[in-house]
Amino acid sequence: MYDKQNLNRLETLNASAPEGMDAFWAFDQAAFKAGTIDGKTKQLIALAVAMTTQCPYCIELHTDAAREAGASDAELGETAVVAAAIRAGGAITHATHMFDK
Template sequence: MVSYHEHTDHQYAKHIRAGAPDAFKAFMAWDAQVLRGSNNVIPRKYTELMAVAVALTTQCAYCIEAHTKAAHSEGATQQELAETVMTAAALRAGGGYAHGFMAMKFFDQAEQNDAQ
């Protein structure tokens, strides 16, 4: 069985680059500026830990790998990574809880419609 996420999948970026060269170039330049820009105020270690947190919440396996390794290279500790993981998990769970407010609202609306 073929896995959806394979370590070598990045080789297919060439197809995106060939199919949308201007957008690809702009994206790569923007990505590099955001993550490694020379005028960035936030230290790179923290940028990478934030990227890990976002990758965990968006569940991008490739981003999790790349940014975890980059955070390690920038001096992040295992404890910092663990705290990042738990922060992302708490926010993800908080999002589910907060969206539960909408579910309750829609349920109340359905109840009110049934009563009419």
């Protein structure tokens, strides 16, 4: 199902729902603007979230953006490990529900 060419279809979505999509793009741009958290860190956060949601589009786009912002292989690697720990932690903490009776 993943095909980076699908991103070309965003233009159709933009044209089909311009008000909502304009709002989305403005929000996205504001969220990633450097502020208290620098741009590279924001991209690493986005990459970790993308790994946990398993969105291949986001993984590719935010990996590229993190690299453009100066992220090293070591930073990308640690980001992946943090994302994996959060996924695993969710499984472990949800496992506690098995013992409620």
